[in-house]
Amino acid sequence: MSETTKPIILDGKQTAKDIRSEIAETVAGMVERGEKAPHLAAVLVGNDGGSETYVNYKVKDCKEVGFGSTLIRKADTISQEELLQVVKDLNENPEIDGFIVQLPLPKHIDEQEIIRAIDPGKDVDGFHPVNVGNMVLGMDGFLSATPSGIVELLRRYKIETSGKHCVVIGRSNIVGTPMSILLSRNTEVGNATVTLCHSRTKNLKEITLQADILIPALGKPGFVSGDMIKEGAVIVDVGTTRVPDDSKKSGYALKGDVKFDEASPKASAITPVPGGVGPMTRVSLLLNTLKAGRLKA
């Protein structure tokens, strides 16, 4: 591609907005037919600022598309048994189609035990081992929000993945690892040759330079520089780190893992930060909740 060609901006914000409209239309149709609107519950333990913000977004998103929503707040002194009871009640409550327990949980709580207690059919975060296993096996289930949001973004922009070399940087349980698995599967947005890189990888640049599709998910602002990118690559930047910025009202700016200015002249397509992967992650939870509601309808 010539240097004057601008890359396609993979606009997650607009795409997520489109998807919310589609969901809203679907929900309106369900309600018109006398069906129950999908209902999401969120459990928020303690007063972590970040968690509070995320949960509020989730509730707001539900309202926008016409879902029911329930926010359950618990003090950070809640015991393991009490929290397990909250989960059990939600599992058994027929009004609730899907629910999430916002992470992280206080240190005295066994997070894994809580996740395992969630009914996999209501686990719209896709964190339960059954849902992770279903993803690996290509069976139906709930996919975790960030990787499924990225798949949806690639699908809507008709980015070819089959036979492409996709390099994922970062092996977290909720982003890098599932992303690498999803893209290698024999599915529509899949069939890529996938390399999963992480903190122990040597010669990272040698590998990223081979990437037709590069997906950094490290949370290290500006980690990926222009010289690490192959001409014409598709760049999906998962990083969203808060960096102090006095020029913003909030006092911080969101920075991606990629140096956008260096990457965009080389890329054929690229996600901005903010407005790329973040909104797609948010809307994935709505898609999972819609799916949960329909499964129970």
Place this chain on the structure above:
Amino acid sequence: MSETTKPIILDGKQTAKDIRSEIAETVAGMVERGEKAPHLAAVLVGNDGGSETYVNYKVKDCKEVGFGSTLIRKADTISQEELLQVVKDLNENPEIDGFIVQLPLPKHIDEQEIIRAIDPGKDVDGFHPVNVGNMVLGMDGFLSATPSGIVELLRRYKIETSGKHCVVIGRSNIVGTPMSILLSRNTEVGNATVTLCHSRTKNLKEITLQADILIPALGKPGFVSGDMIKEGAVIVDVGTTRVPDDSKKSGYALKGDVKFDEASPKASAITPVPGGVGPMTRVSLLLNTLKAGRLKA
């Protein structure tokens, strides 16, 4: 390495024999202490020659190490409900620590439903989605036999995996995909940069030539030729295909995915076929059954 240096032969047959001795010793200790010996059950449906052979090996292996074993034979006319009842009975039978349902099952049987009906705590094949998910999440569970056998072989031969580029060819649910996940995890035999290749991969040779550790799992005899191998690579050949051979009493020979004669002068270490991955796969089932027995002790 000079051309006269011979590669280390990763002797799966001998390693598996050593492990069986260790298991036998452990079981003898359990019995001496008045504990129950681990007990494996195998369900064999129909009269498929291959399945029959495999199941007979499994029963024989159990006897050798002092496990109890039960072989349950069912006609290939068994219904889905009847087979589910067999699974349910085994789930509830306190004598049985672990069991397998030999695959493939007749076409009228929903294999996935059968696998999902198995108590994950007795699923010594590691096929249940919960166990697959646990593997991805790095949680305790049962690993499927071939990848865990390979990990054990690498561990015993002290093959360094951390920071190495490992290339897996083949993305099956029971070998290639779990192998790629296991090696990329932050564990003792792990921390590798892993590329998962498959039928849609382009420029395969370009990628295999980067492999410090190459794991072909395609089932295509002689697919990997010498020119696809980097000098000093570790080769783990998962392929074991029956090829007609009149010089053998059985009428066939087992052939790997790798041209051994071309690969061994370049490799620093290599598994033979037969006698490499196969015996390690077999012994992994015993290790899983031992684990299941101890969990219940």
